[in-house]
Amino acid sequence: MKSAVTQIRQGEKPKMSGKIIECVPNFSEGRRPEVIEAIVAPFRGRQGVRLLDYRADADHNRLVVSLAGEPGPMTKALLEACEIAVKEIDLNMHQGGHPRIGAVDVIPFVPVMGIDMKACVDLAREFGMRFYDAFKVPVYYYEEAANNPQRKNLEKIRKGQFEGLKTAIKEESRRPDLGPAALHPTAGATVIGARKFLIAFNVNLKTDDIEVAQKIAQYVRASSGGFCHVKGIGLVLKEKGMVQVSMNLVDFQKNALYRVVEMIRMEAARWGVSVAECEVYGMIPAQALLDSAAYYLQLNDFKPEQVVELALLGSGGEA
Template sequence: MDHDLFESIPNFSEGSRPEVIAQLAGAAARAHVLDVDADADHNRAVISVAGRRHDLVDALVASVEMAVERIDLREHRGVHPRVGVADVVPIVPLGGTSLRAARDIAQAVGNLIWARIHVPVYFYGYGESNTLADIRAGRVAPGVGDSSHHPTAGAICVGARLPLVAFNVLLPDVDASKARALARSLRESSGGLRGVQALVFELPGDRIQLSMNLFRLGETPPAGVITELVQRGVALGTQQIIGLCPAAVATSAAAGRLLEARLAAAAARRGAELCAAQRDDEHLRLAGRLEQTADAISRTAIEPEQMLSTAEQAAALVGVLKAARVLTDELEAMLRIAAQGLRIAMGPEIQAAFTTRIRALDRRLDLAGRD
């Protein structure tokens, strides 16, 4: 059931114009928009979207088309490197979905972008020989389209990958030169921490930002980077998660930005829409309650009891939507993946503290899997 669900996190080269960001998110709403995270200094917006293949492909192509229409790279200013108006479009498998299936979607999206919008596309990630570093350095040719980039839209990078966490830290007591040396020492490619890519950006207000992608979360989660920096005596300023973060590796910076909680919230909102479409009083009342539930669980903090409560609500929503006769396979998959991901985040100490509730959750998830 959960073998055809994906997340995509397109990064658009626009972080300053709210009306354009809203249009990008609106175009992506053909699938489930989980989050919109814009940064004016980077002049970049990260939109997290989830859905099944057909809806996700439609959402991504539509949002890229909107970006080509509304963004002109010739006028773009921002600290983050970029090759296009929709700079990177990663496809991430969720639940039991395979990376191979994610790569198939990446290929479909890339080919449609070239066929419909005529912007060259580079393929990267799983199953590809190109890296984003190769593409940004101009060392490779596009996978589809002309080698010369679109005059206003540049080119698009599309690829399949596993989940990663984009993690930024301000360094209040380090100058740019020392920060760059620190970033080099942290990178996996330089013999540093496994699964770390790191850059340094000089932001307005004399702020120095260490910007990292953590792509081997089982080996180096955000907490591992923090520990390493503290051990080196580096003073840490504001910490920031860009986009969403899997609950299993969440730190305080991920409060309200848990991937699984946003999946459950999106399922609840879609359930509310389906209930409202029934138009009878009972379904309309349920639609209102589902909207309230979605708003609450989308803000789930990282405290264990809150994550457990959200996992319980996600599992319970399967039965609620089924009883209301609005449960779809997609919504059930989203809720199960959400509940299971939050359940996995419960370590041994938490399991010992909430034994009865966790056992009940496990039974509910097991029963849901058998239906």
């Protein structure tokens, strides 16, 4: 499978109404097409659930699925997909560039329409119990659903990854929210939560020197004194012969894409390195792209309403 695949077909757009959430489950599989397709299958053509996008990357060895739908149908489809992932993915054999602690690594619920964050927190905790009861995979709650303020950040829960958590899970501060202080032997543990919309954004550099990517990631991420709403790590892209600054922008309105890109471009120049390309992994709000377009084109007083498609959507399709 290609490193970035969007699979949206005619006939796979079931109608939705009422409360709408977004969910972006991440699975630790990016190399076996048959397993990827099996995991995604429960989301296809399902009433109350829309498969927006899915992307599998061999270097990351990770599958990211973007969904929108109603809470009931969404959670039912998620359980079916998770059953396949738990059965087919053995983290003892898993190798990839992206941090992970579980075959089903993380499941965030995001309020979109007719539902607030509190309801998404309740949904995350209810789903966590159903998930644990079904698969006996320990569960950690994160972001707004965190029971422990020290566990709001995903990177703290995933510290040491699957291999390190095998022993660290016995420590009082690392015990899961659901389940015993022991990982599932092959599926590890799963992080489930509720959060705001984030943008998974990568900047690939024209070098194979991982130290450059790691240093730049350190400069841009909040935990090292960089942008306050950016998380980032440096990864090797063996297939492309490059390295990557892989990021999550958790508030694009406070830290715009173009600002992050220009910071990376400036820091890379110190090593005589240039930006090869950028990647949006999964879905992105139109406003985030328009902000960057307005910046680079130096547009004066540009408004989203000037985009034909957005204007039509805003008017219900009537010109």
